[in-house]
Amino acid sequence: MKIAINGLAIWQSLFLSKLASVRFAVDATAGNGHDTLFLAASTQPGCRIWALDIQAQALEKTKARLTEAQLQDKVTLCCHSHEELRKVLPEAPDCIVFNLGYLPGGDHSMTTQAVTTLPALEQALQLLRPGGWCSVMLYPGHKAGKEERQQILSWASSLERTAASASHWHMLNHQEGAPELLLLEKPC
Numbered sequence: 001m002k003i004a005i006n007g008l009a010i011w012q013s014l015f016l017s018k019l020a021s022v023r024f025a026v027d028a029t030a031g032n033g034h035d036t037l038f039l040a041a042s043t044q045p046g047c048r049i050w051a052l053d054i055q056a057q058a059l060e061k062t063k064a065r066l067t068e069a070q071l072q073d074k075v076t077l078c079c080h081s082h083e084e085l086r087k088v089l090p091e092a093p094d095c096i097v098f099n100l101g102y103l104p105g106g107d108h109s110m111t112t113q114a115v116t117t118l119p120a121l122e123q124a125l126q127l128l129r130p131g132g133w134c135s136v137m138l139y140p141g142h143k144a145g146k147e148e149r150q151q152i153l154s155w156a157s158s159l160e161r162t163a164a165s166a167s168h169w170h171m172l173n174h175q176e177g178a179p180e181l182l183l184l185e186k187p188c
Helices: 007-019 034-042 056-068 082-088 114-127 143-157
Strands: 024-027 048-052 075-078 095-099 133-138 165-169 180-185
Touching (some): 007 034, 007 095, 007 133, 024 034, 048 082, 056 075, 082 114, 095 114, 114 133, 114 180, 143 165
Parallel strands (some): 024 048, 024 095, 048 075, 095 133
Antiparallel strands (some): 133 180, 165 180
């Protein structure tokens, strides 16, 4: 049996048991809908999930993925940037997921940037319920992603422990630029 050990598998396994008690979850960067689907499939029927993306193509792919799994009724799709969390979200979420970079299969020149991601992460920490968590997949394999990673990790390293516990996970023996995972947990 092959076991995939990567950032995605790590955040999914770490928080799978916590998802059973989540009432409101957010996918701040819907992309192709994989994280949105995971949240919808792993939470209780009463959980509400909001998925944001600035690209209509991403929201269409997310909607199709959810419809195929018959989970579309759990999810509200929002055509907004992740830096608009405070403006868009109706209440404090239990968890927020970010999957940065560009839309696979889409326009690679449209990529997340630290100038919008850092304010989004600040808002995420402010909005999260006590004990809530945030996962951030970083993709330093392209120029914009490398710059974004550097600024985000610098920001996360400077957080006071009273604001959040921050941990960073990356593969030690993979090529430079392999995806990395940042986990933030707001104190109770």
